[in-house]
Amino acid sequence: xxxxxxxxxxxxxxxxxxxxxxxxxxxxxxxxxxxxxxxxxxxxxxxxxxxxxxxxxxxxxxxxxxxxxxxxxxxxxxxxxxxxxxxxxxxxxxxxxxxxxxxxxxxxxxxxxxxxxxxxxxxxxxxxxxxxxxxxxxxxxxxxxxxxxxxxxxxxxxxxxxxxxxxxxxxxxxxxxxxxxxxxxxxxxxxxxxxxxxxxxxxxxxxxxxxxxxxxxxxxxxxxxxxxxxxxxxxxxxxxxxxxxxxxxxxxxxxxxxxxxxxxxxxxxxxxxxxxxxxxxxxxxxxxxxxxxxxxxxxxxxxxxxxxxxxxxxxxxxxxxxxxxxxxxxxxxxxxxxxxxxxxxxxxxxxxxxxxxxxxxxxxxxxxxxxxxxxxxxxxxxxxxxxxxxxxxxxxxxxxxxxxxxxxxxxxxxx
Numbered sequence: 242x243x244x245x246x247x248x249x250x251x252x253x254x255x256x257x258x259x260x261x262x263x264x265x266x267x268x269x270x271x272x273x274x275x276x277x278x279x280x281x282x283x284x285x286x287x288x289x290x291x292x293x294x295x296x297x298x299x300x301x302x303x304x305x306x307x308x309x310x311x312x313x314x315x316x317x318x319x320x321x322x323x324x325x326x327x328x329x330x331x332x333x334x335x336x337x338x339x340x341x342x343x344x345x346x347x348x349x350x351x352x353x354x355x356x357x358x359x360x361x362x363x364x365x366x367x368x369x370x371x372x373x374x375x376x377x378x379x380x381x382x383x384x385x386x387x388x389x390x391x392x393x394x395x396x397x398x399x400x401x402x403x404x405x406x407x408x409x410x411x412x413x414x415x416x417x418x419x420x421x422x423x424x425x426x427x428x429x430x431x432x433x434x435x436x437x438x439x440x441x442x443x444x445x446x447x448x449x450x451x452x453x454x455x456x457x458x459x460x461x462x463x464x465x466x467x468x469x470x471x472x473x474x475x476x477x478x479x480x481x482x483x484x485x486x487x488x489x490x491x492x493x494x495x496x497x498x499x500x501x502x503x504x505x506x507x508x509x510x511x512x513x514x515x516x517x518x519x520x521x522x523x524x525x526x527x528x529x530x531x532x533x534x535x536x537x538x539x540x541x542x543x544x545x546x547x548x549x550x551x552x553x554x555x556x557x558x559x560x561x562x563x564x565x566x567x568x569x570x571x572x573x574x575x576x577x578x579x580x581x582x583x584x585x586x587x588x589x590x591x592x593x594x595x596x597x598x599x600x601x602x603x604x605x606x607x608x609x610x611x612x613x614x615x616x617x618x619x620x621x622x623x624x625x626x627x628x629x630x631x632x633x634x635x636x637x638x639x640x641x642x643x644x645x646x647x648x649x650x651x652x653x654x655x656x
Contacts, residue, residue, distance in 0.1 A: 268563035271530040271542035272513040274468045274496040277397040277456035279325035281318045283568045288314040290561035298418050298553035301341040306417050308335025323365040331356035341421050343435050354409045361403020369395045396455035405448040413445045416522035442521045443476035468496040492519040507534040538565040579640045
């Protein structure tokens, strides 16, 4: 069991020695951008929020949408501290006043629907904080550690891959008015029901995307995050293929987020700018808010935001909550050294086994049977195996002693 435990530890750290795990929760909220760092191996994080929003579209005869948006993000550290898998989505309950008709005709209705669902992976490619010359603590000058340096502009970088799935045709391309823009089916009983403006955009079902996330830290209290994504729009197979080839429904999405930690370390404020553009809808959004750290695993936040244009206008108010389930296992330098020694012994054992197989094959080619080979080398092979087992037992005892010594030292420190 001890050997299995050591092997499991080594497997988990073989991907990355430097951990991005933090002692307190690391939430993407209250913004919508993704930080460059993963949350840490074997950590589950749930980030949820409820928004009350109001929209009005001038070009659609001032049609309005009011509603609630329940959004959620599940994050999990997979395999190592650099890799993260996430699931993001929303559920909407909205009231629609559709005034996009001629002859003063209008409709009003309410509906609840499932918004876009996204699954993706984030992997940390470059971590500048591993370089102690750039970001090490300066013990000789308090001021030197709290001024902006050129190396602070070198960001942590991660790659994000995934796909968005749309299960409802009423919202596409992030456009809440997508259904109102569709042409109406002619009504023989009422010939006056016609749209003022209509667009025959293709219905988007699957949208794979690729993106990058960067993260900079300045003066210990400022954090700047940039996200840029390129999303491919795969239209519904049943949609008629008569659109001009120049029409581009792929989405380019950019987010800029800046966060400032206040003197009270449990409070922070943020601002965010988001812009996205595709062939059906484009917008620029501004968001502001604050977050409060309730405990090391729980965060609450609130934010407001909107758009400056009127096609459509947008204003929202959002309350959010983040919870971390921390099952992370710390691996000390002593354990890391032990794992390296264990791997070295395993490698030597595999080499000995391969050499034995090689000798057996040589004996066969010379006309000898495997039985002859084993009779000849049985004593030496048994001796080798006994020696290797003895060495492994010694190594296991040594590792056990080191672990106990480390635990005693940790308990003394905690006291």
